Amino acid sequence: MLIGISIMGIFYVLAMIFLAFFRRCRKFALWSGLLALVVTLTTMTITGSQINADARAAGYDNADDQRDAQRAGIADPAMWHSQREAYLRIWAAEKKQKDAAANATKDQESAKAEAICRKDFNCWSNKFNRAATKACAPKIERAAKNGFEWTDSFTSPKFPRAVINDNGASITYVGDTIKMQNGFGAWIIMTYECDFDTIAGSVVAVRVNPGQLSK
Template identity: 65%
Template structure:
């Protein structure tokens, strides 16, 4: 009885959820739906307890144990008790195998995607540009003997140029979006290069020289 009532309650709640989409019925659906939820939740708990009790009376451990037996095609609780471990172990092994296969498919897809990206200049250099910018910029700043000032923007990044080295193992990012002040207070635009290791995800070397990039 509780199971039937909880099913009706859930169906009613879903109906009210649909009515919430319409302005004219929104208020009615909210309050009656809330009341239905308050009534349905205890009924669902009672229904679950009743289903478990019925399964135990039939000779099973609980409702889930009974469903497992049905999945195995066994209706006799005594027979199921003898073969339970075997079936559960088998299903667990199958589940682990499926998870392993799914994980391998994911790994293969990622490798294939990375291999394709590696052959595309824009894809490969863009892939590491954010990490390289974060790691390289502070080291470029350390080259300043006095004050420095960045002039990059969203449309003009710190490292607008790049050069791929060693078949993609490293990338040299280049830019000139910084000015450094000398000891006399004069500002000079500086060109900087940063060698970024794509495997280790770390800076290899930084070079800073006076003058802007040659356009």
């Protein structure tokens, strides 16, 4: 009975959340939903307490303990208590083995995807572009003896070009969307290169020179 009320309460609260999107029903949905939520949570708490009480009355520690006994196929609480630790160890070992197998499969899939990406110029260069931009930009800025101003935009990123080196172990990102001020106050467009280590995820070297990239 209480379980049924809890389920109905959950559906009612969800319905009130949906109804709250409509202005005319918002006030009713708010108060009605809050009341239903309080009743549902109270009912669920009572239900959980009752289930645990029934499990203890049957000779188990709680409802989870009773479910574990059912999983093991043991109906006698005394017999279950004498064998529980053995079953729990077996299940823990099985879970550990299953998790290890799942992680191994995930690692294999990840390695396969990375190998495929490494062979694709756009995939590999784009994969590290954001990290390289974040790491390289401050080092490029330090090359300015006076002021500097970035001129990049959504359609003109800081690093529009790249060269992959050493079979993907490093990538040289290239751009020219920065202006630096010389000693006379004139602004000069600069071309910059940044060697980014894809394994270590760090900058290897930065080079900045006057001029623009050729089109």
